[in-house]
Amino acid sequence: MRFIADLHIHSKYSRATSKDMSPESIWRWAQLKGITVIGTGDFTHPKWFKELNEKLGSSGNGLFKLKDEFKSDNVPASCKADVSFLLSAEISCIYGKNGKTRKIHSIIFVPDFTDAAKINLALSKIGNLTADGRPILGLDAKELLKITMDASPDAMLVPAHAWTPHFSVFGAASGFDSLEECYEELTPYIYAIETGLSSDPAMNRRLSALDRITLISNSDAHSPAKIGRESNIFDTEISYKAMIDALKTGKGFTGTIEFFPEEGKYHYDGHRLCEVSLSPKETIKHNGLCPVCGKKVTIGVMHRVEKLADREEGFKLKGAPSFHSIIPLPEIIAETLKVGVNSKAVDNVYQSMLYKFGNEFKILMDVPLNDIEKAGSPLLREAISRMREGRVHIAPGYDGEYGKIKIFEAVERKEIKGQETLF
Amino acid sequence: MTQIFHDLNESQRQAVTTTEGPVLVVAGPGTGKTLTIVRRIAYLIQQGAKQENILAVTFTNRAAREMKGRVNALLGSGADKIFIGTFHLLGLKIIRDNLTDEFILYNRDEQTKLVKALFKDSGMNARQAADRISRIKSFTEDSYDPSESPLVEGGIINPPLKKGLGSRCREALQREAGGFSEQIKRVYGLYQSALAKNSAFDFDDLILKPIEMFGNADSCHFETLKRVQGDIADNDNALLKKYRERFKYIIVDEYQDINPAQYRLLRLLAGSDGRICAVGDPDQAIYSFRGADVEHFLNFTKDFGGARTITLTDNYRSTGVILNASGAMIKNNLKRIDKELRPAGESGSPLNIISAPDDKAEGRIIVSEIEKRIGGTSHFKLINKKAADEFSGQSYRFSDFAVIFRTNAQARAIEEAFIESGIPYQVIGKGNSIQKKELEETVSYLRSILKPENPPIPPFAKGGLTANEEKLLTAADFYDPKAEAVTLMTMHTAKGLEFKVVFIAGVEDGLIPFTLNKEDVDIEEERRLFYVGMTRAKDELFLIHARNRFIYGQRLSPSPSTFLGELPDQFVQNRVIADKIRSREKDRQIGLF
Ligand SMILES: [Zn+2]
Ligand SMILES: [Zn+2]
DSSP: OEEEEEOOBOOTTSTTOOTTOSHHHHHHHHHHHTOSEEEOOOTTSHHHHHHHHHHEEEOSSSOEEEOGGGOOSOSOTTTOOOOEEEEEEEEEEEEEETTEEEEEEEEEEESSHHHHHHHHHHHHTTSOSSSOSSOEEOOOHHHHHHHHHHHOTTOEEEESSTTOSSSSTTOTTTOOSSHHHHHGGGGGGOOEEEOOTTOOHHHHTTOGGGTTSEEEOOOOBSSGGGTTSSEEEEESOSSHHHHHHHHHHOTTEEEEEEEOGGGSTTSBEEETTTTEEEOHHHHHHTTTBOTTTOSBOBOOHHHHHHHHOOSOTTOOOTTOOEEEEEOOHHHHHHHHHTSOTTSHHHHHHHHHHHHHHOSHHIIIIISOHHHHHHHSOHHHHHHHHHHHHTOOEEEOOBTTBOOEEESOOHHHHHHHHHHOOOO | OHHHHTTOOHHHHHHHHOOSSOEEEEEOTTSOHHHHHHHHHHHHHHTTOOGGGEEEEESSHHHHHHHHHHHHHHHOSOOTTSEEEEHHHHHHHHHHHHOOSOOEEEOHHHHHHHHHHHTTTTTOOHHHHHHHHHHHHTTOTTOSOGGGOGGGGGSOOOHHHHTTOOHHHHHHHHHHHHHHHHHHHHHHHHHHHHHHHTTEEETTHHHHHHHHHTTSOOTTOHHHHHHTTOOGGGOOOHHHHHHHHHOOEEEESSGGGOOHHHHHHHHHHHTTTOOEEEEEOGGGOOOGGGTOOTHHHHTHHHHSTTOEEEEEOEESSSOHHHHHHHHHHHTTOSSSOOOOOEESSOOOOOEEEEEEEEHHHHHHHHHHHHHHHHTOSSGGGOOOHHHHHHHTTOOOOGGGEEEEESSGGGHHHHHHHHHHHTOOEEEOSSSOOHHHHHHHHHHHHHHHHTTTTOOOOOOGGGTTOOHHHHHTOOGGGGSOTTOOOEEEEEHHHHTTOOEEEEEEEOOBTBTTTBOTTOSOOOHHHHHHHHHHHHTTEEEEEEEEEEEEEEETTEEEOOOBOGGGGGSOGGGEEEEEOOOHHHHHHHHHHHHHO
């Protein structure tokens, strides 16, 4: 069965995370977005662990369902679907290795509460799990992998957002140049990496070292509306084991749903304070220094990939899963309406479309364009069509600043609007 | 052979090779004390000494572990016949090897519980009584020459109280000593017979029993305990003879901190020709409250005739600034052996003296300085470029940082700042940290989830120890060495450790020197404590004082420590963090004009 899974989100117990990230609202939003299996996030946090343990019931397949008494009826009938939870957590390891400060985030999946408890017990001796849903531990990332495997043979560890400059295994600021440098003899136990918002599979495939690695994508959502903004498409039975096997072998893992990588916060190089955005080539021309203030620029993902890649841009790995590049529906609507993404107007259109067609992924990827035009507008139809074909302009993100999407030039907008009938 | 002398300087080499007769090694902070001891052991072996002839006594389990590890690394495996351990472990082994009866060991809490049970109706403070018994059993209370002090007529005085007493206090003590001595004699007797009935030893017995077995004390009788001393060196006890033959080479680490009982045991073992090597630094003597006496160190050359003194002077730890500043301060002490430490490294940046509005701000300042050096700890708290550039090219880990304070009561405010930041930290010592409490709750909940399997998770230090040996472990022995964290601890706990960046918190009168809740102060010991704290730092040292502090249930407005005035100006830079409200007021004023 083909289904979509988002395996990395955060609970209300993580820093800078919406108070709304409760099991109930995650359950609801997963349906609005079209997610069948959603990571719980933060199982290392004692309070979240307790809450999950209370509110979720085992499906007997390594996944969990929200107990009926916690379900609300505020999901449009068009979106109603079964949602399974997969126990997941993210750990931030900050430590020294080979003379450098390393900061690496890792996601961990487990099939049941017992295994989660074992990992938590081991980690609680290492550091404080209460301070943050995504705890900071002074622990070698390799040691974390070892602890995870020792605690649970069925657990899986995946390096998170593997390219972000500051907190990832390949990050320019405090990562490594190869998985081997980080995980040494345990490298074979790394089966997958998370590409993160600023890179897509095509960029990752330029490293032959990653040929055996499954490239997964998740939202890393800190608020319900961000759930599923990146996710994975599986074609397996819905169970923990089938999904992990798919990640290990690639079989049954049919692809990912991705941001346009330019939209990510660290696609390009640059210096946010000076509003300087640089392509990797420009950075090299400026010797890595900001042309305005002369300080070192933050090296982005594209530059980092360029540096570690052993293949040219445009390389296609045979048999690699496909990926869909998307723009979140509210952003598209905002673009067509020329209003802010958080405005009431956007929300109205968004809700009415969900009500008509069903979940967001369906609208973005499957609903026929004619139907969209009928329900929305020619501009919306054109916008979604362009997104599906990848014909969008994006000012790349840099140094923590999200990229800026432009689907239409001003002139085009007028032309299309000219054809517009009454709304 | 080449390995034994590899990288040693001249004075270290002397300390390694001077193996005949008693030797006193004066080893200031960072002078390679452990290295020297380890090489000395290797040298002895290389010169033909048998492993079992070597006795190396350390002050803490941690020091013993480190020393053992380094000796093993140097000699290759199988150096396990060398005795390397604490005084307590040494005592435990001597007792176990010669006493057929089974016994159990009472730790401090169990000892106090026993006292409480024995005298529950007397209104006596059990903890204080236990402390007192402990001082008697470690000979601390009668270890001073009675002619020196008017306070010993009652037979008992508290040695820390001896120094610098006000006359009012002295009179009060004198009165008390007379009445209390009779009572304490009775308490002591009952306590000792209760121990015997339970086949139990307390920690003090671990030293006292061997002394007894060597015929030099009798712990059963309060009176004789004091009297039976004799000339230690001339003892011809058969068991002692056996041990003297076995331990031909004695090395004692942190000699400045031994108490009178430990001193007596050592003198018995070393005999008159004394192949004993005492290593330590009188400037780092900080345990007088436990009955330790720096005089033992200062008198070593008198106690052991023909002793040689070797002074290690090259400091490999701290910057020149840290060394010179702390050195200038400790020179204000009189009870010391004068020495000049030479920095092997760079002179470094000036010490940062920071004035914080209050104890909460103090914690935040520390956290933000750590974040600057680590370069931000989360996406939401990336440090600004300016700060990041300042420290780019340097590599820090959390274990490079330590926060040191005078008393555990300061820990809480600092802990809160760390919890707020999410930075991993560990509080070493007995204080009940917030973290420990939370951890206990979490662990017990998780254990309940794991009911059916309940995997035992042993502390890493525990492997292969007997039940009694396990009792000797302290809180500091229970941390996982794989975990890197900022260390929060008292000055007492900090001894022997080193960190790239050290923050000393609460450098204020009242705390440093410590005069809160305490009538009498040994200023020299307080200065030594501050010295120990300062010399833990390798690269950078922050001395922080708060202008307002909430501690022991009171709100205080302390002045900066008088010791800060003893640091020469050229080594320090001052920074004042303004009160938030006041700075806003200032802004408004600027706006007005
Ligand atoms: Zn992360
Ligand atoms: Zn700039």
